[in-house]
Amino acid sequence: MQTGSCHCGTVRFEVDGDLQGIFHCHCETCQKLNGTAYGSTGFTAADQFRITAGNDALTGYESSPGKQRYFCSRCGAPIYAHAESNPERIGVRIGALDSDPGIRSKLHIWVSHKHPWFEVNTSLPEFDEYPT
Numbered sequence: 001m002q003t004g005s006c007h008c009g010t011v012r013f014e015v016d017g018d019l020q021g022i023f024h025c026h027c028e029t030c031q032k033l034n035g036t037a038y039g040s041t042g043f044t045a046a047d048q049f050r051i052t053a054g055n056d057a058l059t060g061y062e063s064s065p066g067k068q069r070y071f072c073s074r075c076g077a078p079i080y081a082h083a084e085s086n087p088e089r090i091g092v093r094i095g096a097l098d099s100d101p102g103i104r105s106k107l108h109i110w111v112s113h114k115h116p117w118f119e120v121n122t123s124l125p126e127f128d129e130y131p132t
């Protein structure tokens, strides 16, 4: 089991089993919502993810139709995302984990949106959009 938390410690969560990923997403939405070059996500089954503290502080934002991104309303830390189109799956913001999840970086996606000031510069596969 993995545990995770936001920066201020209000929101805490647990993930059973292994996460899948890690995807580094360069889409404009991830850039804006994280304030970074890209967002980093590991996926888990929805029934293996639970909020254990701070549910009241968790705020959802519909970043695209049917997709909610949840963050701590006190410190602003991104926690997870959930899409109606894929209800069985949770995208965990991998930087919110408290320890090494054991999995390693797998893909760069939406590289077509990549900032010009950032070089991917790894041996990982790169995709212009979401790979099929």
Ligand SMILES: [Zn+2]
Pocket: 006, 007, 008, 009, 010, 011, 072, 073, 074, 075, 076, 077
């Ligand atoms: Zn917080």
Ligand SMILES: [Zn+2]
Pocket: 025, 026, 027, 028, 029, 030, 031, 039, 110
């Ligand atoms: Zn993205």
